[in-house]
Amino acid sequence: MNGMNGMNGMTPNAMNRRSLLAALAALPLLQSGCASWSAPALEGSGDLGVVVERARGTLAIINTSRRELVAEVTGLGDLSHASVVFSRDARFAYVFGRDGALSKVDVLQRKLVARIMQAGNSIGGAISADGTLVAAQNYTPGGVKVFDAQTLELVADLPAEYAPGKLSRVVGLVDLPGRRFAYCLFDANAIWIADLSDVRSPKLTKLQNIGKSPYDALVTPNGRHYIAGLFGEDGLALVDLWEPEPRVRRILDGYGRGQEPLPVYKMPHLRGWAVAGRYAYLPAIGRHEVLVVDTQSWQEVGRIPVAGQPVFVIARPDGRQIWVNFAVPDYDRVQVIDTPTQKIVATLTPGKAVLHMEFTPRGEAVWISSRDDNRVSVIDTASLQTLAQLQIDAPSGIFFTSRAARMGF
Amino acid sequence: MLRDNSSPIKAGLRLLCLATVLLATPVAAQQAPTREQTLIRMVRQDCGSCHGMHLTGGLGPALTPAALADKPVESLAATIYGGRPGTPMPPWRAMLSEAEATWIAQRLLAGFPQEARK
Numbered sequence: 001m002n003g004m005n006g007m008n009g010m011t012p013n014a015m016n017r018r019s020l021l022a023a024l025a026a027l028p029l030l031q032s033g034c035a036s037w038s039a040p041a042l043e044g045s046g047d048l049g050v051v052v053e054r055a056r057g058t059l060a061i062i063n064t065s066r067r068e069l070v071a072e073v074t075g076l077g078d079l080s081h082a083s084v085v086f087s088r089d090a091r092f093a094y095v096f097g098r099d100g101a102l103s104k105v106d107v108l109q110r111k112l113v114a115r116i117m118q119a120g121n122s123i124g125g126a127i128s129a130d131g132t133l134v135a136a137q138n139y140t141p142g143g144v145k146v147f148d149a150q151t152l153e154l155v156a157d158l159p160a161e162y163a164p165g166k167l168s169r170v171v172g173l174v175d176l177p178g179r180r181f182a183y184c185l186f187d188a189n190a191i192w193i194a195d196l197s198d199v200r201s202p203k204l205t206k207l208q209n210i211g212k213s214p215y216d217a218l219v220t221p222n223g224r225h226y227i228a229g230l231f232g233e234d235g236l237a238l239v240d241l242w243e244p245e246p247r248v249r250r251i252l253d254g255y256g257r258g259q260e261p262l263p264v265y266k267m268p269h270l271r272g273w274a275v276a277g278r279y280a281y282l283p284a285i286g287r288h289e290v291l292v293v294d295t296q297s298w299q300e301v302g303r304i305p306v307a308g309q310p311v312f313v314i315a316r317p318d319g320r321q322i323w324v325n326f327a328v329p330d331y332d333r334v335q336v337i338d339t340p341t342q343k344i345v346a347t348l349t350p351g352k353a354v355l356h357m358e359f360t361p362r363g364e365a366v367w368i369s370s371r372d373d374n375r376v377s378v379i380d381t382a383s384l385q386t387l388a389q390l391q392i393d394a395p396s397g398i399f400f401t402s403r404a405a406r407m408g409f
Numbered sequence: 410m411l412r413d414n415s416s417p418i419k420a421g422l423r424l425l426c427l428a429t430v431l432l433a434t435p436v437a438a439q440q441a442p443t444r445e446q447t448l449i450r451m452v453r454q455d456c457g458s459c460h461g462m463h464l465t466g467g468l469g470p471a472l473t474p475a476a477l478a479d480k481p482v483e484s485l486a487a488t489i490y491g492g493r494p495g496t497p498m499p500p501w502r503a504m505l506s507e508a509e510a511t512w513i514a515q516r517l518l519a520g521f522p523q524e525a526r527k
Contacts, residue, residue: 054462080462098461121466139467169468186468213497215468231497263492263499266458267468328455329504353454371454 045090048107049358049400051369051376052082052095053393059084059095060392061107064360064367064400067378067388071110077101083124083397086404087149088131093399094149096125096136104152107401114152118145126175129407133196135173135181142167144183146196155199162188172217172228172270174408176241182226184214191217191228191239191248210237210248218270219408220280220295227251229270231285238298251298252282252291261286266327268311272408276319276339283310283324290324292342302342307333312356315339316381317363325354325368334368336384346384350377355395361402369395444509449522451504452513459497464521468497474520485514 078099100119120140168185212232234256268283308330351370403409459469492500
């Protein structure tokens with residue numbers, strides 16, 4: 001700055017040819033020197049993620065290597081129960097808000113780049129394997145809407161009309177290989193598979209009578225099995241998508257063994273993270289248990305008693321551990337299951353009202369949101385020591401960009 | 410309850426209730442504001458996981474005054490306290506008294522208060 005002021009102080013005549021040449025020669029050096037420290041550095045998005053600040057309509061962008069908050073993007077509306085999927089290049093976060101808004105946030109430039117109101121009441125979404133289509137699952141109006149991932153322009157509208165004039169609330173939306181999506185009709189006890197290889201004429205496959213009140217669903221990491229959890233009865237609905245004519249079969253039938261279910265104060269969530277090696281670990285409904293099912297035979301092979309109604313039952317990416325959190329009033333605890341022994345090896349209390357957990361891409365750490373303590377804790381999954389705590393307002397969902405590469409996320 | 414003035418036993422019981430309430434008042438008055446804040450937070454945050462933080466609905470129906478306009482307070486309180494079998498609405502009796510369920514029902518009908526921000 002001083003040098004610049006000095007130059008500005010000279011008259012043009014006073015600057016001889018020699019010093020002008022020297023200044024010109026120095027210019028490229030100055031520019032590159034500047035670029036190395038004051039211009040925004042080139043940066044990858046692989047260790048970025050977002051945390052939903054549900055009460056403020058804000059998305060916190062975090063860095064999982066530096067374990068710090070890097071920016072906040074505001075003005076995203078009602079983010080209670082908001083969820084996020086990532087573009088294939090892991091640069092854009094698509095945020096599905098409760099109020100029916102779909103927002104596209106650039107996590108590198110740290111700003112909102114597009115936003116539409118696509119429904120009255122929404123619950124989540126999915127992105128196609130080729131990254132071109134973003135689908136939103138809606139309660140009001142019940143159905144799925146599909147958007148161009150670049151522009152957020154509506155490209156297909158799939159009302160969940162199960163009887164004349166009757167629209168079902170949609171849950172359990174996942175992406176499948178080949179520009180397809182699967183989802184459940186909560187009010188119609190159905191699973192629909194939408195093939196959007198030609199977006200102008202979507203093809204629907206409808207599976208009826210899958211069981212009472214499907215509340216969420218998952219697709220296994222290989223894209224082969226779609227599993228819907230049932231609220232209205234003991235058991236889950238399984239579809240083998242590799243069969244030429246997909247059909248529904250019941251698994252873990254009657255796991256409640258006729259006992260009166262305990263109150264379910266919050267619905268569990270299902271995703272492909274249920275699968276660890278050969279087994280899938282699933283939350284029971286109305287029982288304080290994690291159910292273990294063999295993904296070869298689809299028979300129950302065990303059940304693990306836990307501290308409350310499980311909400312998220314998530315395998316560490318290597319499958320060595322399963323982390324479980326719980327519905328109110330047991331939501332101050334998180335339990336860790338060791339998969340080789342199928343035993344609980346730790347019960348942690350990272351903060352009040354644990355709402356979500358997300359593993360770093362290779363699982364050496366887990367990030368846990370504690371809504372009532374306005375805190376996100378970063379915990380080493382081997383030593384179980386707390387590595388960092390971030391102050392974030394009423395944090396709920398945590399989503400890392402590594403989801404971009406995972407089917408069903 | 411207010412309509413039924415015919416039974417002397419019920420009238421007597423009401424008096425007894427009133428006396429109990431009056432006797433309990435000094436203790437209740439001290440705890441009420443904190444408990445009210447707890448209940449408001451519980452409705453916004455925990456009921457909010459199905460009904461929405463702004464109570465505009467989700468898997469559970471909307472709980473705004475407009476949406477509840479034709480619902481009697483007693484039936485709302487009974488649903489909160491005892492749940493609705495055959496639906497995902499659980500009974501909250503393990504976490505609430507009947508009087509608190511009634512208080513929540515009344516506040517929902519009137520327009521539910523916002524949480525006090527720290």
